[in-house]
Amino acid sequence: MQISHQSPCAIFSVAVVLSGIAIGPAPAQDSQSVTAAMVERWMTELSNWGRWGKQDQMGAVNLITPAKRKRAASLVKDGVSVSLARNTETEKAADNDSPFVHTMTSTGRTRSKASTAWT
16 A cells, blocks of 8 residues: 655544544634644644654554454444445536546557557
8 A cells, every 4th residue: 555755734634534533522622723833743743754664655554453453343243334435426516626537548558650550
């Protein structure tokens, strides 16, 4: 699994959401009390970059050990699966100003420059 090093804000946001799920909701705060400087400090203090070495690509997924997977599996009561898939929205709408478009840019085959034959 690879995680882009290009989007630390997105990863930080996911980590914040997941930590809220894991430990419950945080007490309500006045939105005026969180400053940009505080967020920048949290980005540094709470960062996991390099925690598992320079070559690591999994990040916090390293925390999901076989023992934790086994414990999670023991919590299953009904065995109901829930899809997290989404329908691909291809039509422009008020809530979708950039619908999905699939464009084929290559067939995986190349054409020889000396002839018109495919190689």
